[in-house]
Amino acid sequence: MLDGHRPHERVEVRRSARRRRTVSAYREGDRTIVLIPARMTAEEERRWVTVMLDKLAAQEERRILGDDALAARAAELSQRYLQGRARPDSVRWVTNQNARWGSCTPALGSIRLSHRLQGMPEYVIDYVLLHELAHLLVPGHGPGFWALLDGYPRTERARGFLEGVVAAERLPYIPWLRTD
Secondary structure, three states: OEEOOOOOOEEEEEEEOOOOOOOEEEEEOOEEEEEEEOOOOHHHHHHHHHHHHHHHHHHHHHHHHHHHHHHHHHHHHHHHHHOOOOOOOEEEEEOOOOOOOEEEEOOOOEEEEEHHHOOOOHHHHHHHHHHHHHHHHOOOOOHHHHHHHOOOOOHHHHHHHHHHHHHHHOOOOOHHHOOO
């Protein structure tokens, strides 16, 4: 374990022989996991841990600042497309959703959007947000649910965009296409 930037932050470095050039990091409970290539020196490791802790902190700061804007956007979309009937108690970005774009807990009035949506076109984020807002009114995906989304003009386009992203993630690894 290494000491990180924050007083009680625990950092675990995991080395991988399969990892060649990329370094990544994520939060897991009360610790940060940093994944690095096995060939890195101790000095490179220290430098990359610092870089990744800074990067995660910046992402989290942007996400926290972005939650208020996301809640405001949800209110606007609810008003425009759902006659203001969907009123979430909380709307926020989360980093622990990698298998879905958003989720809603109607009983708690909470909506969570995956951080993977950040950087996607606004109409895509609006669609996912509206989709989750509709779940506050109709829990399942029956005809009544889809009728609520009929008023959003870019539903099909946004769904196609997201399907394309999922398809691209499933493509086989091709070394000469890598950008890292």
